[in-house]
Amino acid sequence: MGRPVLTDEQVEDFRARACEVAMQLFVDEGYEGFTLRALAKELGCSHATPYRYFAGKPGIFAAVRAQGFVRFGSFLRQRLEGETVPIERVRILARAYFDFSVEQAAAFTIIFEMGQPLPDEPETSREAGRDAWSVLYGVIAEAVDAGALEGEVNELAHTMWAGIHGVATLHLASKLAMGRDAEAMLTSMTDALIRAHQPRGKS
Amino acid sequence: MGRPVLTDEQVEDFRARACEVAMQLFVDEGYEGFTLRALAKELGCSHATPYRYFAGKPGIFAAVRAQGFVRFGSFLRQRLEGETVPIERVRILARAYFDFSVEQAAAFTIIFEMGQPLPDEPETSREAGRDAWSVLYGVIAEAVDAGALEGEVNELAHTMWAGIHGVATLHLASKLAMGRDAEAMLTSMTDALIRAHQPRGKS
DNA sequence: CGCCAATCCTTGACGCCGTTAATTTAACGT
DNA sequence: ACGTTAAATTAACGGCGTCAAGGATTGGCG
Structure with a gap:
């Protein structure tokens, strides 16, 4: 019954890439102006996709920290x-x-x-x-x-x-x-x- | 030609009151969750009124600081x-x-x-x-x-x-x-x- | 007194945000 | 080939900061 499943490696890959991009965005605009939607755009995915990998914005903050x-x-x-x-x-x-x-x-x-x-x-x-x-x-x-x-x-x-x-x-x-x-x-x-x-x- | 004019004292009064309330809101919810509209509500005025007394949200931050x-x-x-x-x-x-x-x-x-x-x-x-x-x-x-x-x-x-x-x-x-x-x-x-x-x- | 004009305030709108629900897309096992 | 199911997208909601437009309100002047 399993159909398309992401490898743990792929998941970790996405998370790592997201953290990297998020950190760069923090550098560019300060963490106050950081935006989930900007992160998604930079990542080339939809603005809701990060929700599959992080627990919302606080989750991303925690990961980046x-x-x-x-x-x-x-x-x-x-x-x-x-x-x-x-x-x-x-x-x-x-x-x-x-x-x-x-x-x-x-x-x-x-x-x-x-x-x-x-x-x-x-x-x-x-x-x-x-x-x-x-x-x-x-x-x-x-x-x-x-x-x-x-x-x-x-x-x-x-x-x-x-x-x-x-x-x-x-x-x-x-x-x-x-x-x-x-x-x-x-x-x-x-x-x-x-x-x-x-x-x-x-x- | 002047008609209704606010006293400098009244203006300063409003600013002081706004700062006080804003500080309390910071205490209650942290400055990250501070909201102009919540401040206005607490002040009993419309959400755009503070713009007459401060240069937007950054202006309020500066005043409170x-x-x-x-x-x-x-x-x-x-x-x-x-x-x-x-x-x-x-x-x-x-x-x-x-x-x-x-x-x-x-x-x-x-x-x-x-x-x-x-x-x-x-x-x-x-x-x-x-x-x-x-x-x-x-x-x-x-x-x-x-x-x-x-x-x-x-x-x-x-x-x-x-x-x-x-x-x-x-x-x-x-x-x-x-x-x-x-x-x-x-x-x-x-x-x-x-x-x-x-x-x-x-x- | 009645109007005018200047000032203050509110309302409404726009675009963006975070978040969630519904929907579409795509890949496996049978 | 097809149904099942994970993954991603799209759509929508409420709330935010901000600003333009429009009602109130008030003092001076005829």
Whole structure:
């Protein structure tokens, strides 16, 4: 009795393509102006077709956010490749976090703004979020293990995260242009937080 | 030749009332679901009336943001009243900033997220923004003058701002619930940034 | 007093949106 | 070949932002 059935692969293909196009639309027009119908047009299908693959517009947002998380984690890991000195890895991570917020502003916005994750958020999204977090946590843990930083790792990682995140978001909101450029801000923040957690006996 | 003319006061009254109601709607349903027509209904007027007083929906957003800035500045100032010890004023300011982001989440979101200010943003908004900033700057400057903190005031103020802002926004995005509560995060951040800018010769 | 003209507000319309129901199209098993 | 059934399209509904047109309303002037 089965007649035309889509392969799981085909389904996943469509979803992936849709996410990619949606992300590009976010980049082009901001996620506020994102339109299901524009996505469908760009995809070359009817405006109701996406409903077979996503749970409406919120479903697409969730899917794109999950993809954004993955990109974020990959981006951070890639930037860290090749550097082995723990404290330098901390600085590189901070720089990568900030750069991502600029170069991939759409993805960054989707991840952190755009309202909190819906209750029906797919597990893949939370998982990807934990992945990005684990990169940050790992880099801090290494630095503490190596004696380059002092403190409770979890607290330190969260503080570092919030500090960098603050610089990135303020810059994104273009509230930071009051006489200081963002790069200098990032350096100041990183230096301050590293200095604050210096092992005792150094300036 | 003039016939029925609205007093400037009446116009300002309407604008103020509209802003107030709009803010409440933001609180109730989030600014994403905010609707001009719902505002009009709540105001008891026709759905086109607001167009006489605001430049469409973006105009209302701008007006509400300006009001949010004013509230923010007032909130910070009020919390600072009564405290005179410079370094304590820094801590109180941080706490006030964070509390505002929680207690007045709608206003906070309107100010800092919701896309950057439009190019035609009224001067009152930028002015109010500068006002809130000047509170922060002033508190930091006092602390530096009193010798409780060391560093270039502008850099220090920006760093402090970004750090607190990061804690507030991460908390708002409910990304902070990973084993640490937000209050502890705020304290960690404040302490770290104060420690990092301690005058030389102290732990 | 009665009209005029300027102002305010409402009504109605347009196009676009998200979403769902009905309908058409296409591919397999028999 | 054909009925069955998944997939996609089309059509429709209500609601949105926005704007043009048309009623109210009111003060000044003859």
